[in-house]
Amino acid sequence: MDHLPRPESSIGLLMKVPFVAKIPWDYGDFKTFPSRHGFPQNSEGAIDAKNHSIESLCDLMQSWLYFDFLECVLGHKIDQDNFVRTSRDSEGGTQLLVDSTPLDSLINRLEAKRKRNLRRLPLLDEVWTATKQLETQLEPITDTTLAEIAFSLRLPRPNTAGITHDNCTKLQCKANNVNQGNYTNRHVKEGCSRKMIHVPHEELVGILRNGRIPVVQIVETCQGNIKLEVKPAQASTKYTAI
Numbered sequence: 001m002d003h004l005p006r007p008e009s010s011i012g013l014l015m016k017v018p019f020v021a022k023i024p025w026d027y028g029d030f031k032t033f034p035s036r037h038g039f040p041q042n043s044e045g046a047i048d049a050k051n052h053s054i055e056s057l058c059d060l061m062q063s064w065l066y067f068d069f070l071e072c073v074l075g076h077k078i079d080q081d082n083f084v085r086t087s088r089d090s091e092g093g094t095q096l097l098v099d100s101t102p103l104d105s106l107i108n109r110l111e112a113k114r115k116r117n118l119r120r121l122p123l124l125d126e127v128w129t130a131t132k133q134l135e136t137q138l139e140p141i142t143d144t145t146l147a148e149i150a151f152s153l154r155l156p157r158p159n160t161a162g163i164t165h166d167n168c169t170k171l172q173c174k175a176n177n178v179n180q181g182n183y184t185n186r187h188v189k190e191g192c193s194r195k196m197i198h199v200p201h202e203e204l205v206g207i208l209r210n211g212r213i214p215v216v217q218i219v220e221t222c223q224g225n226i227k228l229e230v231k232p233a234q235a236s237t238k239y240t241a242i
């Protein structure tokens with residue numbers, strides 16, 4: 001989205017967001033917008049995503065959290081055409097994108113209005129409360145704002161290790177996979193010739209086959225050697241996930 005901050009040295013292209021919003025603003029309560037448009041909400045306001053197609057959910061999210069949010073904050077209907085631009089897609093066709101360029105002037109006008117204190121903006125408190133609720137729901141995932149995440153993701157990262165994505169597929173990134181051909185294990189002492197120890201393979205596979213979580217334990221034998229044991233996790237097992 002063009003309103004998100006972007007570092008000057010950004011490596012990525014401008015984030016393109018397809019315009020998919022079809023639900024018009026209805027001047028209603030911000031929190032119950034989904035219920036009024038065919039997306040029933042439970043007592044906490046949540047929607048059961050399973051009951052809807054991705055396309056209709058995208059329509060809802062953009063209509064509600066972008067356009068409805070904006071209109072509630074501004075307190076008036078906006079002309080959506082001002083927020084949409086046409087762009088060429090990779091196949092030579094055209095695509096409608098959300099364009100946040102008009103936001104700057106709208107926010108400036110809102111700020112000026114607030115300073116003059118001409119009138120109380122309708123619904124603003126309600127929108128504010130709902131936004132805070134959304135933030136609280138996002139809190140377990142991150143303690144930064146979405147704008148900060150978007151900014152950080154666009155910073156160019158140094159690639160001192162010469163990592164390449166040439167062998168990656170759409171579903172799997174192999175850039176950080178170990179190349180077994182040239183990988184050398186590091187030992188506590190140089191020149192160490194101790195043999196590698198392994199998790200018992202059959203037991204591990206058996207646990208996974210039973211749908212359990214294998215937990216590896218480091219055990220010292222009576223001869224003072226180290227071995228690895230694997231057990232299925234119990235409800236009371238404490239373990240570190242790596």
Ligand SMILES: [Zn+2]
Pocket residue numbers: 164165168172173174175
């Ligand atoms: Zn990759």
